[in-house]
Structure formats: C-alpha cells, structure tokens
Amino acid sequence: MSVTLAETPAPVAATSPALEAVFQAELAQAREPKWLADSRREAWTRANLDGKISESGIVVGKSDERWRFSGHKGWSLEGALRAKNKYAGKLPDIFAGGHPLDCAGKLTYADDILAAQTPVSAELARQGVIFLPLAEAIAKHPELVREHLFKHDHALGGGKFLALHQAYARAGTFLYVPDNVEVPATFFVTHWAATPGAALFPHTLIIAGANATVNFLDYFGSVNTTSEAWVAGAATIIAGSGARVFRKSVQNLNGHTLSYQDDTVICGRDSDVRNIAVHLGAQRARYESYSKLNGPGSNLELCALTIASGRQEFDQRTFQDHAAPRAKSNLLYKNALLDESRTIFAGMIRVEPGAEETDAYQQNRNLLLNPAAEADSLPGLEIQNQNVRCTHGATTSRLDPEELFYLRSRGLPKNTAYQLLVFGFFEEVIQRVENEALAELLRKLAREKFGK
Amino acid sequence: MPSLDIRNLCVSIGEKPILKDFSLSLPKGEVHAIMGPNGTGKSTLAKALAGHEDYTITGGEVFLDGELLLGLEPEARAKLGLFLAFQYPCEIPGVSIANFLRAASQARLPEGQEVAAVEFYKKLHGKMDALKMDRKFTARSLNEGFSGGERKRCEILQMMMLEPKYAIMDETDSGLDIDALKIVAQGVNLMRGPELGVLVITHYQRLLDYIVPDKVHVMWDGRIVKSGGKELAFELEAKGYDWVSKELAPSAKN
Structure with a gap:
C-alpha cells in the first residue's frame, strides 16, 4: 500500500488498483463474518468516496x-506498507529497570502482527472478563464485538483516517469486563512500529459493564529512531452505568512517524471515566x-500532556458532548513547546x-520554551441549555522569571531551576495517572525529550 | 571579623535610584533589624543583595566574609552562604518541597557527590518538627495554595535546611498572625548563633518582641538615618515614622 496526503488537492482519481488490491487481499485473508466484511467495504468506500484517497493522496481540506x-504538508505516506512477516528483532520492555507495572x-x-500475549488470570476469565486480540475476539465473540465495533463516528475532521482505520484495523484489543467485576490491575497493550515504511492501524475497544472497574494502558512506540511509519489508531471506551474506567495512552513513536489517533468515549449513567493521553513522539x-x-x-476527566520538540506538530481536536443532565466533564490539555515545534x-x-x-470545564495551557515555537488555541462552547456551568480557558506563557x-x-x-519548573508543569498531569510505574516511565520519557 | 559588609551601595530600578549610598556591616553571629516605612528601599536592598536582575547596581560594593558578592549569579551568592527569605514567595506548581530542597542541597555538593537520602530526610523531618510542620507537607508543591503563615514557615524551613551564613528576612512578619509569627521567630532563634548573621527587615516593631535584635537601623529614602540598640525599635514605635521624616532624615542629609 502506498498512500500520500498531498499538499494540494490532487486531481480526483478513483481508488487505485494497487490500493484496492491490498485492501481486497487482506479482507479475503481475514475470513471475517459477513457483517464485518460489509462494514469494511463500506468504510473503504467512505475513505474513497470522493476519490481523494489514492496513491497520490488523501486531501485534507485547507478551508x-x-x-x-x-x-498542510508532511503527511506523506509514500511507500507505507502492510507488514507481511512477523518482526524478528527484539522488542523493548518499556518498564525495564523501573517500577514493574501490575x-x-x-x-x-x-507492525500490527501479534508478537506476545499474556492472557488474564483464570480467576478473571471465570468472572467473564474477555481480553483478547481483536481478530481472535471477532472469531470467538462475534455478537459481542458486533454490538460495539466501529459504531461511533464523529465529525472532528479525521473522517478519512477513521474510515481507512475501519477498513484495515485487525490488530489491537478487545476488552470486556462484565457487570460488577472490578479489575484494579492494568490491561497493558503495546503497539510497535518496526519495519521501515510500516502502516499500522491499532484498535482498542473497551467495554465496561455496570459498576465494573477497568484500568488500561495503550503504548505506541517505535523500535528504532530511524524507520518511517504511518499509524492510524482508534480507541473506543464504553462505560456502563456506574462503571469506573481509567485509560491511559502514551504516544512515543519516532520522529519519522505520522500519527493519527482517535479516542471516543461513551459515558453511561453515573459512570466515572478518565482518559489521559501523553503525546511525545511522531x-x-x-x-x-x-x-x-x-x-x-x-463524570469524565480528560487530560493530555504534550511535549513538542524539533519541528514536531501536535494537532489536537476535542469535543465534550453533553447529552444527559447532571454530567460533569473536565478537560486539561497541557503542551510544552521547545525548539520550532x-x-x-x-x-x-x-x-x-x-x-x-x-458542569463542563475545558482548559488548555501552553508553555512556550522557545520564541520560535508556536501554540494555537481555539476553545469553543455551544450551549443549548441555560441551566449549566461551562467554563473554558486557554493560556500561553513562558517560564516566569520570578519563579526562576x-x-x-x-x-x-x-x-536545574529551569528544568524543575518545566517538569513541575508536567507533574500536574503525571500525578493524575495515579500509578507509580507509569508516572516513573513518563518522567523518564520526558527527561529523554530534553536530552537527559 | 567575618561579616556581610555593604559599602555605599547604590541601586536603581530602571532609571529611578532607590538605594542611595547605603552602608551597613552585619557581623556574623549578630541579628540586625532594618526598620522603615514602605517605599524606602528595604525590599530593594534584599532583592539586590540576592541578585535579582531587575535591580541595577550603580555603585558600591558588598563583601560576604571578604568575598565580592555583586556581579555573581543568584545561585553563586546562595552558595557563598546568602539566604533571602522572600516577602512573597512564589508558588511553584509540580515541584514538591522535598524534591526542591534535595535539589538545592545537591547543588551545594561537589560534582559527583550525591545527597544521602536517609540523612536528608532525617534532617528535613527534624527541622519540620521544630517548626511544627506536618510531614505531609514535603509532598506538597512549593507554596502552591499555601496560607501566608505556611509560606513563611516554608521559607524558614528552607533556611534551616540550607544553613546559610547570612540570612535576610524580608518582611517575614507581613501577613502573619501572632501564632505563626511566634513559630517563625522560634525558627530564627533556633538558628541564631555564632555561625549566622541575620538581617531582619520589618515595618513593625512587633516581630522584634520575638526576635530580639542586637542592633536596629532606621531606613529612610534609600539609606540608614539612625542606628542604635534594640531600644531604638521601641522609640520608633512610640514616636512613629513621622519622627523619622521630620527629625532624622534632615540631619542625615547633612
């Protein structure tokens, strides 16, 4: 597969025969249930509907x-491939040398091929917990998967990427935690980009039953610093009544990777959902x-920490959709910008x-650590009920010389003073992960971004 | 004799001269108080000595135990043994008191040497007990959400941990109730001794009931206009700052 996002609209072209062939070959090989195969064909058509995905590119609307x-440039997917063989090299252990993760x-x-697997304990299995590679879940629990997979679409702009993801995503996780089952330990999933030019479509589907407790960590990384890759991932979190779901994700792909990531969260009655995303790479x-x-x-808490360096671009679009009364959402996105990021x-x-x-809150805080860095902030409110409390705020600042x-x-x-202040800026988010192993890892990764 | 020796110091903020030929010698082991009305240059003195870049030195010299202080970076002055207890300590989100003090202790060690964690915490907890501070405090972000009293106590804790040779206390009493004031004073009194010189900057005589100074200096318009023993503070309290402006200031100019 070879896909390019062109800078300017390419002449409209129908799906290229080469792309079509890759799609059809994977579809045939997967032997999925008809409903899913149909859904993938539909997504593939949607990705191609206006002819703006082809070997010459997906076009992102400038207007x-x-x-x-x-x-509007740099999304080049030229040469992006679907891996055919299992990666033979050694995969890193991100928690090595630190606190072990429970x-x-x-x-x-x-490269979207399953490399290792630790299933849940017999006890959790007995309680009905299903934690499986997505492809295996499709085969073993087709009805349960069918109820939730690719059900949610939104209009935040990445529709083409999401459609492409839905056409290809077979790697990833299906997690189902039944009603009243509490799992305090973390379900931990890692996606590595390994082969040069790899195209990845990692998927995460978390279904928490009524009053269930779920902790989940997705880590996206690269096995080396030089391979180009393209990753279009999506996660859906469905929290049942009174469920407590705490999901964290860390995107630490190498600097030659292009990353599209979609998180969709559906909060049921009295549920308590937290989604913390850390963006370091790509x-x-x-x-x-x-x-x-x-x-x-x-009750929903959305948190993100981004450390941008070099010429990295992090583009974040969020939507807190309040469809039910007495719900609370609290968003905090913190960005630290170095260099020309x-x-x-x-x-x-x-x-x-x-x-x-x-009761909805949205806050974006940007810390500019270099005059050449640029942070844009577009907070927005759309309120159709008068009896509400909604606030939003965006600040962009430099380090305070008085604090220094x-x-x-x-x-x-x-x-040292400078670093303490910058790392202090990160701590507000890091401490919210409430997990010593992960907090330690995040501090280490943050230090690495500063070349320490 | 070791001392913090300020000679003919002139300091401006922008174009405006604030300290005018200010001289004062603080011998190690003594506690001196500087009193004066607002706007007379007390805080400027404190910030300029600590090396704040907004304050321009236009003349004079400062020696700390014979070493030139002016021109050094703020951290170098701290390492020479100078400590400034801030009037309004900054809030530093995400930096815990323990981590901060450890980094500050580390900065004082020679390259390659590490702060010993056990001893560090033992010392920290001992000092906190003396200041009646809850040990949970060490995990809190520096000054973030602290009350006025907590901030000042935290300044004293830092001073006790860093063991300076000379400490300047800039209006440490402002915003404190009497109980907090007593605890802060107790902290200073605990440290008092032949190894420490203290310069207490205050607007009110009240603090000096608890930290009894060896000498009192009255400041007016950027310079010291009268010096005396601790009884000078009482005299000033009784006569008010009008006395300074009407009687002391004119004579000092001559």
Missing part, C-alpha cells in the same frame, strides 16, 4: 475549519478526542438541550 492551523493482561504487537500527530456524556450524572488545540463543549445542570529567580536564590543553577 475546513476542523483543520485550521494544521500544517498487569491484568498484556498484548504486544509489532513527526506530525493528529489527535481527536470525542466524548459523549450519554448518561445522567456521569507547533501545537494546535481546538476544543468544543456542546451542551444539548436536555443536558441541564451540566526564587529557585536560583536557593542555589540551584539556572539550568
């Missing part, structure tokens, strides 16, 4: 508000987060007419 401030189950993929990363507060009294934050809170007593002086007056060298 599309949903892509405002986005760079895992409920583990899946490791390289040359260019588009992140779309759509959350629907579907159940009355649901760019971040874009566009957030929307929508309160639907029936969503009275909504205070630390230096205690004997800290300028560089």
Whole structure:
C-alpha cells in the first residue's frame, strides 16, 4: 500500500488498483463474518468516496475549519506498507529497570502482527472478563464485538483516517469486563512500529459493564529512531452505568512517524471515566478526542500532556458532548513547546438541550520554551441549555522569571531551576495517572525529550 | 571579623535610584533589624543583595566574609552562604518541597557527590518538627495554595535546611498572625548563633518582641538615618515614622 496526503488537492482519481488490491487481499485473508466484511467495504468506500484517497493522496481540506492551523504538508505516506512477516528483532520492555507495572493482561504487537500475549488470570476469565486480540475476539465473540465495533463516528475532521482505520484495523484489543467485576490491575497493550515504511492501524475497544472497574494502558512506540511509519489508531471506551474506567495512552513513536489517533468515549449513567493521553513522539500527530456524556450524572476527566520538540506538530481536536443532565466533564490539555515545534488545540463543549445542570470545564495551557515555537488555541462552547456551568480557558506563557529567580536564590543553577519548573508543569498531569510505574516511565520519557 | 559588609551601595530600578549610598556591616553571629516605612528601599536592598536582575547596581560594593558578592549569579551568592527569605514567595506548581530542597542541597555538593537520602530526610523531618510542620507537607508543591503563615514557615524551613551564613528576612512578619509569627521567630532563634548573621527587615516593631535584635537601623529614602540598640525599635514605635521624616532624615542629609 502506498498512500500520500498531498499538499494540494490532487486531481480526483478513483481508488487505485494497487490500493484496492491490498485492501481486497487482506479482507479475503481475514475470513471475517459477513457483517464485518460489509462494514469494511463500506468504510473503504467512505475513505474513497470522493476519490481523494489514492496513491497520490488523501486531501485534507485547507478551508475546513476542523483543520485550521494544521500544517498542510508532511503527511506523506509514500511507500507505507502492510507488514507481511512477523518482526524478528527484539522488542523493548518499556518498564525495564523501573517500577514493574501490575498487569491484568498484556498484548504486544509489532507492525500490527501479534508478537506476545499474556492472557488474564483464570480467576478473571471465570468472572467473564474477555481480553483478547481483536481478530481472535471477532472469531470467538462475534455478537459481542458486533454490538460495539466501529459504531461511533464523529465529525472532528479525521473522517478519512477513521474510515481507512475501519477498513484495515485487525490488530489491537478487545476488552470486556462484565457487570460488577472490578479489575484494579492494568490491561497493558503495546503497539510497535518496526519495519521501515510500516502502516499500522491499532484498535482498542473497551467495554465496561455496570459498576465494573477497568484500568488500561495503550503504548505506541517505535523500535528504532530511524524507520518511517504511518499509524492510524482508534480507541473506543464504553462505560456502563456506574462503571469506573481509567485509560491511559502514551504516544512515543519516532520522529519519522505520522500519527493519527482517535479516542471516543461513551459515558453511561453515573459512570466515572478518565482518559489521559501523553503525546511525545511522531513527526506530525493528529489527535481527536470525542466524548459523549450519554448518561445522567456521569463524570469524565480528560487530560493530555504534550511535549513538542524539533519541528514536531501536535494537532489536537476535542469535543465534550453533553447529552444527559447532571454530567460533569473536565478537560486539561497541557503542551510544552521547545525548539520550532507547533501545537494546535481546538476544543468544543456542546451542551444539548436536555443536558441541564451540566458542569463542563475545558482548559488548555501552553508553555512556550522557545520564541520560535508556536501554540494555537481555539476553545469553543455551544450551549443549548441555560441551566449549566461551562467554563473554558486557554493560556500561553513562558517560564516566569520570578519563579526562576526564587529557585536560583536557593542555589540551584539556572539550568536545574529551569528544568524543575518545566517538569513541575508536567507533574500536574503525571500525578493524575495515579500509578507509580507509569508516572516513573513518563518522567523518564520526558527527561529523554530534553536530552537527559 | 567575618561579616556581610555593604559599602555605599547604590541601586536603581530602571532609571529611578532607590538605594542611595547605603552602608551597613552585619557581623556574623549578630541579628540586625532594618526598620522603615514602605517605599524606602528595604525590599530593594534584599532583592539586590540576592541578585535579582531587575535591580541595577550603580555603585558600591558588598563583601560576604571578604568575598565580592555583586556581579555573581543568584545561585553563586546562595552558595557563598546568602539566604533571602522572600516577602512573597512564589508558588511553584509540580515541584514538591522535598524534591526542591534535595535539589538545592545537591547543588551545594561537589560534582559527583550525591545527597544521602536517609540523612536528608532525617534532617528535613527534624527541622519540620521544630517548626511544627506536618510531614505531609514535603509532598506538597512549593507554596502552591499555601496560607501566608505556611509560606513563611516554608521559607524558614528552607533556611534551616540550607544553613546559610547570612540570612535576610524580608518582611517575614507581613501577613502573619501572632501564632505563626511566634513559630517563625522560634525558627530564627533556633538558628541564631555564632555561625549566622541575620538581617531582619520589618515595618513593625512587633516581630522584634520575638526576635530580639542586637542592633536596629532606621531606613529612610534609600539609606540608614539612625542606628542604635534594640531600644531604638521601641522609640520608633512610640514616636512613629513621622519622627523619622521630620527629625532624622534632615540631619542625615547633612
């Protein structure tokens, strides 16, 4: 497969025979149930509907508000391939040398091919917990998967990427935790980009039953610093009544990777959902987060930490959709920008007419560590019910010289003081992961971004 | 004799001269108080000594135990043994008191040497107990959401941990109730001794009931206009700052 996102609209071309062939070959090989095969064909058609995906490119609309401030070049997918063989090299252990992560189950993929697997304990299996590679879940639990897979679409701008994802995504996780089952340990899934030019479509589907407790970690990384790759991932989290779901994701792909990531969260009645996303890697990363507060009294916390360096671009679009009364959502996106990096934050809170007593908050804080870096912020509100409390705020600032002086007056060298302040900016998010192993890993990865 | 020796110091903010030929010698082991009305240059003195870049030195010299202080980076002054307890300490989100103090202690060690964790915490907890601070405090972000009293106590804790040779306390009493004031004073009194010189900057005589100074200096318009023993503070309290402006200031100019 070879796909390019062109800078300017390419002449409209129908799906290329080469792309079509890859799609059809994978579809035939997967031997999926008819409903899924149909759904993939539909997605494939949707990805191609206007002819703007072909070997010459997907076109991202320049005049599309949903892509405002986005760079319009650099999405080149030239040469992106679907891996045919299992990656033979060694895969890194990201928690090596640190606190071990208490895992409920583990899946490791390289180039969308399953590399390692630690199933759940017999006890969890007995309680009905299903934690499987997506392809296996499709085969073993077709009805359960069918009920939830690829059901949610949104209009945050990445429709083409999502359609392409739906056409190809077979690697990833299906997690089902039945009603009243509490799993405090973490389900831990890693997706590695390994082969040069690999195209990955990792999928995560988390279904938490009523009053279930789920902890989940997705890690996206590259096995080396030089291979180009293209990753279009999507995660869907469905929280039943009173469920407590805490999902974390870390995107630490190498600087030659293009990353599209979609998170969709559906909150049931009185559920408590937290989704924390850490963005460190990729040359260019588009992140779309759509959350629907579907159940009355649901509570959602959305948090992101981005450390942008070099010429990286992080483009983040979020939507907090309040569809039920008395729900709370709280979004905090923090970006630290070094060098000539760019971040874009566009957030929307929508309160639907029936969503009275909504309490919604949205905050984007950007820390500019270099004058050449650029942070754009587009907060937005759309309120159709008067009995609500909605606030949003965006700040872009540099390090406070008074804070720097205070630390230096205690004997800290300028560089150390500077680092303490910057890392202090990260801590607000890092501490919210409430997991020592992961917090430690994030601090280590943050230090690495600063070349330490 | 070791001292913090300020000689004819002139300091401006922008174009505006604030300290005018300010001289003061603080011998190690003594506690001196500087009193004066607002706007007379007390805080400027403190910030300029600590090396804040907004304050321009236009003349004079400062020696800390014979070493030139002016021109050094703020961190180098701290390493020489100078400590400034801030009037308004900054909030530093995400930096815990323990981590900060450890980094500050680390900065004082020679290259390659590490702060010993066990001893560090033992010392920290001991000092906190003396200041009646809850040990949970160490995990909190530096000054974030602290009350006025907590901030000042945290300044004293830092001073006790860093063991300076000379400490300047910039209006440490502002915003404190009497109980907090007593605890802060107790912290200073605990440290008092032949190895420490203290310069207490205050607007009110009240603090000096608890930290009894060896000498009192009255400041007016960027310079010291009268020096005396601790009784000078009482005299000033009784006569008010009008006395300074009407009687002391004119004579000092001559």
